[in-house]
Amino acid sequence: MPSRNPNGIGSFFTRTMRGKIRYCWVVSINGKKKQFSAISQAKLKQKIKEWQAHVQNTSFDATVNTLSDFIEIFLTVKKTTLKQRTYDGYKSICQNFLKKPPLGNKNLTGIKPMMIEEFLSSLAPNYSASYIADIRRCLHTILNCAIQQEYIKVNPCSFAKGPRQQQKEIIMLSNEEIKNILKVAREGQYIFDKNFYENDAIVLQKHGFYYALLLTIFTGIRRGECYGLTWNNVNLEESWIKIIQCLTEDSTKRHLDEPKTPSSKRTISIPYFVAEELKIWQKEQQAYADKYTNLYQNKLNLLFPNTFGNLMNLSNMNSRYWKKLKAACGLPKNYNWHYLRHNHASTLIKMGVPITEITRRLGHSSSAVTLKVYSHAFKNDDSAVIKALETMWDEGKNNVR
Numbered sequence: 556m557p558s559r560n561p562n563g564i565g566s567f568f569t570r571t572m573r574g575k576i577r578y579c580w581v582v583s584i585n586g587k588k589k590q591f592s593a594i595s596q597a598k599l600k601q602k603i604k605e606w607q608a609h610v611q612n613t614s615f616d617a618t619v620n621t622l623s624d625f626i627e628i629f630l631t632v633k634k635t636t637l638k639q640r641t642y643d644g645y646k647s648i649c650q651n652f653l654k655k656p657p658l659g660n661k662n663l664t665g666i667k668p669m670m671i672e673e674f675l676s677s678l679a680p681n682y683s684a685s686y687i688a689d690i691r692r693c694l695h696t697i698l699n700c701a702i703q704q705e706y707i708k709v710n711p712c713s714f715a716k717g718p719r720q721q722q723k724e725i726i727m728l729s730n731e732e733i734k735n736i737l738k739v740a741r742e743g744q745y746i747f748d749k750n751f752y753e754n755d756a757i758v759l760q761k762h763g764f765y766y767a768l769l770l771t772i773f774t775g776i777r778r779g780e781c782y783g784l785t786w787n788n789v790n791l792e793e794s795w796i797k798i799i800q801c802l803t804e805d806s807t808k809r810h811l812d813e814p815k816t817p818s819s820k821r822t823i824s825i826p827y828f829v830a831e832e833l834k835i836w837q838k839e840q841q842a843y844a845d846k847y848t849n850l851y852q853n854k855l856n857l858l859f860p861n862t863f864g865n866l867m868n869l870s871n872m873n874s875r876y877w878k879k880l881k882a883a884c885g886l887p888k889n890y891n892w893h894y895l896r897h898n899h900a901s902t903l904i905k906m907g908v909p910i911t912e913i914t915r916r917l918g919h920s921s922s923a924v925t926l927k928v929y930s931h932a933f934k935n936d937d938s939a940v941i942k943a944l945e946t947m948w949d950e951g952k953n954n955v956r
Contacts, residue, residue: 565603589705622666622697623659625706629697638812639805648693652678658694663706666698671715684720691717725897725931726890733772733898736884740765745883746876756862759843764876766836767859770796771892773829775899775917778892779803780819782867783811784858786837794830797822798918802866809866811855819918833858900925901932 565582570592578599581590591606593599619625626649634642653659658666658674671694678687695712702710728736739745743761747753753761771781779801788797798821803812814820825833836858844851844864853864861867873892881890896917903913914925 619706620662621659622661622663623654625663625701625704626654626659626697628704629700632700638803639807640803643806644689645693645696648690649697652690653694653697663701666711668711668714671712672717675715675717679718684718687717688720691715725901726887726894727901728898732884736880736886737765737769737772739883740768740880745879755843755846759839760862761876762836762839763859764872766833768880768895769829769832770825771895772899773826774823775896776823777801777815777896777918778869780814782857782859782869785856786858787856789833789858791830791834791837794825794827795822796825802869804869809868811866814918816918816920818920821915821918823916897929900929904929904932
């Protein structure tokens, strides 16, 4: 048995398990025990050393009482392990909701599922169900971290339900509407008044927006993937593009980052006419670079940079071009760029393209994700089922009667 040592010191002892000696160490931190074991003293000491370093790096503080107190530790830990944009989302939710009453001032061990449900329900009049689900997901992650740090034993958020989410209706555009969008974008008369003078930089940006729109419509790639593309990952002779990175904007900077998921790294075939259009864009871009060598330096070799050759500001692109294009084409105000991806996928489904190929093209992690998102695109047509059943009956009815 280990001898009793002061709080936090720890005790060494041995134990025989299945005929073999195990070297053990147990420590008590404010009444909470932590135990390690190994087959040798050296390995045990290494485990202890790693744990102590982990405790120090995660700012373990036995004086933490409330959820708000622990959130400070959580944000410190996660800052080094999460992508900046994900961290920004967590931090925003914590500051605006979780650090405040009615949950922020509660003791960690005193938070119950019913409290969480009441809190989430109180948000329903002012926030969408999907955003409330994000808040619940953030709280669940925080409380899981509290379990790992041994502040609590059970995550009450696991037993608390948020408001029911209704599947968002996806606005589908007809082929004629798609053609009209591309026509208006190509002509470019929707942006400025007719008397407005367009210099070379404005013309280049306007044309670049059209080609980015064209590529998105016929590939279904995400907006960040589109504006993160480089000419190094495009083959216009063989008509394919390769997605290996995406443009990301967060609170610190605008930069190229890993795609959303590992399956998002993919090669996508593009139609021949899209490849031909991109050849025109490549020549135009190069001509502009040759003319303005001191101004335009596309060091990353981007398909769709800004007028200086740097990463595109997606917020500016949205306000200067996309919103105006939607208004000119009569599209709803809530029709966002991502709906073009949905439109692409839904069109492929209606054309009978195998779901596995659509999943790969979209970069989804599994076909189950694709089916869940685009279940609306599958017609409730069971005529093929009826035909199969009738055929089975015709073949077997002589054995029945």
